[in-house]
Amino acid sequence: MRKALQSILLVFNVLAVISLLAAYVSVHIPPDKFWVPAFIGLSYPIILGVNVLFIGFWLIVRFRNVFLSLIAILIGFGFFTRFLQFSGENSDDTDVKVLSYNVRSFTGDGDKRDKKENAEQIISMLDSQNADIICLQESRLRKNNIFNLAKTVNDLENIKHYQFARSSSTFGSVTMTKFPIINMGEIRFEESRNITIFTDMLIGKDTIRVYNLHLQSYHIEPKDYAALESMDIQEEKNREVYRKVGVLMKDAFERRAYQANEIRKHIDECPYKVIVCGDFNDTPTSYSYHTISEDLSDAFVNSGKGFGRTYVGELPSFRIDYIMHSKSLKSYNFETLDFKFSDHLPIVCDLALNDD
Numbered sequence: 001m002r003k004a005l006q007s008i009l010l011v012f013n014v015l016a017v018i019s020l021l022a023a024y025v026s027v028h029i030p031p032d033k034f035w036v037p038a039f040i041g042l043s044y045p046i047i048l049g050v051n052v053l054f055i056g057f058w059l060i061v062r063f064r065n066v067f068l069s070l071i072a073i074l075i076g077f078g079f080f081t082r083f084l085q086f087s088g089e090n091s092d093d094t095d096v097k098v099l100s101y102n103v104r105s106f107t108g109d110g111d112k113r114d115k116k117e118n119a120e121q122i123i124s125m126l127d128s129q130n131a132d133i134i135c136l137q138e139s140r141l142r143k144n145n146i147f148n149l150a151k152t153v154n155d156l157e158n159i160k161h162y163q164f165a166r167s168s169s170t171f172g173s174v175t176m177t178k179f180p181i182i183n184m185g186e187i188r189f190e191e192s193r194n195i196t197i198f199t200d201m202l203i204g205k206d207t208i209r210v211y212n213l214h215l216q217s218y219h220i221e222p223k224d225y226a227a228l229e230s231m232d233i234q235e236e237k238n239r240e241v242y243r244k245v246g247v248l249m250k251d252a253f254e255r256r257a258y259q260a261n262e263i264r265k266h267i268d269e270c271p272y273k274v275i276v277c278g279d280f281n282d283t284p285t286s287y288s289y290h291t292i293s294e295d296l297s298d299a300f301v302n303s304g305k306g307f308g309r310t311y312v313g314e315l316p317s318f319r320i321d322y323i324m325h326s327k328s329l330k331s332y333n334f335e336t337l338d339f340k341f342s343d344h345l346p347i348v349c350d351l352a353l354n355d356d
Helices: 002-026 036-042 044-061 063-075 077-083 115-129 149-155 222-230 236-268 287-292 299-303
Strands: 096-102 133-140 161-166 171-177 181-188 195-203 206-214 273-279 296-298 321-326 329-336 347-353
Touching: 002 036, 002 044, 002 063, 036 044, 036 236, 044 063, 044 077, 063 077, 077 299, 096 115, 096 273, 096 321, 115 133, 115 149, 133 206, 133 273, 149 161, 149 171, 161 181, 161 195, 171 195, 171 206, 181 236, 195 236, 206 236, 222 236, 236 287, 296 299, 299 321, 299 329, 299 347, 321 329, 321 347
Parallel strands: 096 133, 206 273
Antiparallel strands: 096 347, 133 171, 161 171, 181 195, 195 206, 273 321, 296 321, 329 347
16 A cells, blocks of 8 residues: 555656646747646746655655656756845945836735825835836826826936836836936837836946836736635636636736747847846746846846745735846846835846946
8 A cells, every 4th residue: 555655646746747847848938829838837836846845755755766856856946046046146346226116006015005105105115225227117107196207206316317108098117217318219019008118328338228027917806816715616606717817817928928029029139238127927937037038137046035026916926027137237136125015026136337
């Protein structure tokens, strides 16, 4: 009986290893061509955890079986470091401080706070961080009674210039900076209210392009979260929610793939060094991350510490907000701020501009 149980568990272990390897491969498969692997990539942390449990089990029961999951984890160790860093790289000798934050239209993290009060708290945080470049996503831009962009730029001591673009009649993205802006533009996507703006800044004698991204979200309604969290698929109404959410996720995977490809083309044609900030709405084991980060450095991987989660809303809390940069730049002091005035957390890092 004991051997039979071990044999069954070994089969499940093999399946867990295959799933982990599939997660590694999934980042190379465009979801708009074949979307199933995207769900496997999204499940990477869970699949990884299952393999770690198998390692612990075999350490006690049958040591030689440990290597099955251990080798699979080591093969994809680069994926692991995108989620967890043990020690960040710090330096006081840097040139530019960058901050990125999805402010969720200043509606808070679901705690019913007053929107104007929430905006004031966020502006106060921005002032205290004294960043040289600030990228905001989902900002209110139409009315000034909650967030007055021009006044905010005037009040922030370190900020002199700004760019904004509406993704709808009310909301959009904002890039603020202390550096002179010499060019600006937008990347708009078909059949989507998401947007990317880019800003060419003169930093010293160098021109650097800053991309401010907001990729497609899942648009899952708050009322559906209860059914998802219950994990009860026996009731017909819950099954309907699961089907609905599955369709929404598939659509978001496909749209982000298209958006990531468009952004990648734009970066490839850019004649300058780049800084890429924003809300990808996707994890580090995704096609979007893999496509946009190609030939770029991830500031969290280079100088972050801990799990680096940036999304604190409903469902699992993953890292979906990023600061990336050309490899000729060097990042230090990456930090995810414990500032819960949105369903995202702000991220900051310092960059050293290596003259080449």
